[in-house]
Amino acid sequence: xxxxxxxxxxxxxxxxxxxxxxxxxxxxxxxxxxxxxxxxxxxxxxxxxxxxxxxxxxxxxxxxxxxxxxxxxxxxxxxxxxxxxxxxxxxxxxxxxxxxxxxxxxxxxxxxxxxxxxxxxxxxxxxxxxxxxxxxxxxxxxxxxxxxxxxxxxxxxxxxxxxxxxxxxxxxxxxxxxxxxxxxxxxxxxxxxxxxxxxxxxxxxxxxxxxxxxxxxxxxxxxxxxxxxxxxxxxxxxxxxxxxxxxxxxxxxxxxxxxxxxxxxxxx
Numbered sequence: 001x002x003x004x005x006x007x008x009x010x011x012x013x014x015x016x017x018x019x020x021x022x023x024x025x026x027x028x029x030x031x032x033x034x035x036x037x038x039x040x041x042x043x044x045x046x047x048x049x050x051x052x053x054x055x056x057x058x059x060x061x062x063x064x065x066x067x068x069x070x071x072x073x074x075x076x077x078x079x080x081x082x083x084x085x086x087x088x089x090x091x092x093x094x095x096x097x098x099x100x101x102x103x104x105x106x107x108x109x110x111x112x113x114x115x116x117x118x119x120x121x122x123x124x125x126x127x128x129x130x131x132x133x134x135x136x137x138x139x140x141x142x143x144x145x146x147x148x149x150x151x152x153x154x155x156x157x158x159x160x161x162x163x164x165x166x167x168x169x170x171x172x173x174x175x176x177x178x179x180x181x182x183x184x185x186x187x188x189x190x191x192x193x194x195x196x197x198x199x200x201x202x203x204x205x206x207x208x209x210x211x212x213x214x215x216x217x218x219x220x221x222x223x224x225x226x227x228x229x230x231x232x233x234x235x236x237x238x239x240x241x242x243x244x245x246x247x248x249x250x251x252x253x254x255x256x257x258x259x260x261x262x263x264x265x266x267x268x
Contacts, residue, residue: 003212004205007064007219014068015227018075020248026082026168027249033083037076044076051125055132063216066137073121074144081114084170088112093176107156107177118145136217143221147228150190151235157184159235163242165249183236194229198222 025036047069054062054069080086090109098106108115122138122145129138155162158181167174205218234241242249 003215004219007216008223010064011067011220011223014071015224016244018071020245022075022078022082023166023245024248025079037080037083037085040076040079044073047072051137052128055129055134055137058133058211058213060212060216062134063136063213063220066134067140067220070125070137070140073125074141077114077118077121082168082171084168086114086117087171088114091173093173103177104156110174110177136220139221140224143224143228147194147225147231150186151231154184154187154190154232154235157181157186159184159187161235161238165242187232187236191229191232194225194232198225198229201225
């Protein structure tokens with residue numbers, strides 16, 4: 001039973017702790033941000049080395065190594081985004097009166113560098129992992145990419161609840177691209193697909209996987225799929241999930257710019 005439970009516990013801890021560290025580093029004084037990003041860069045480069053070494057090893061330890069390496073590489077992107085180092089060519093609010101199609105184009109420009117960097121990293125990890133025995137790193141990063149992209153599209157189309165307190169002052173302009181709606185057409189598709197995908201992966205872990213490496217791999221990836229589904233549900237359910245990272249958000253948010261109120265886009 002440990003082979004099924006331990007990967008879930010590790011995945012939950014890595015998700016919780018890594019998210020908290022990124023939030024904490026973002027809330028530190030602006031003068032520390034480039035140092036934090038430099039340290040994150042060293043960790044990311046080391047993670048690529050671990051990923052390269054572990055892809056050829058279909059062992060339980062190699063599965064955990066590839067999983068954590070993918071998370072650290074993903075964390076580099078998240079930190080660079082929240083620190084405002086890697087966002088897009090249009091770091092400004094959405095113009096008032098923009099219709100949905102124009103708002104989408106403006107939103108893409110606001111995030112373009114960040115999204116292209118993630119996509120390029122995904123392709124690089126795929127090149128490293130293709131035809132190798134251990135592809136946990138690739139599938140972990142792909143799940144993170146897919147789930148986060150789905151969440152961003154849902155936020156753009158409109159959801160009732162968003163943890164806007166996670167956004168630092170220098171990214172306040174992004175709130176102007178959010179829409180407030182009770183539901184949007186993409187949400188049911190997102191949660192249905194993620195539920196079915198998670199069920200398929202756990203079914204494979206319990207019924208078709210024969211080796212311990214396969215079981216651990218399925219459980220790690222399946223847990224992150226279900227976490228992505230949970231994050232989607234939290235967009236429409238009033239549950240204070242930010243309480244999970246109270247320890248990381250005790251610092252006063254960095255505020256090197258004037259804190260201005262930016263209106264959220266309202267669907268007509």
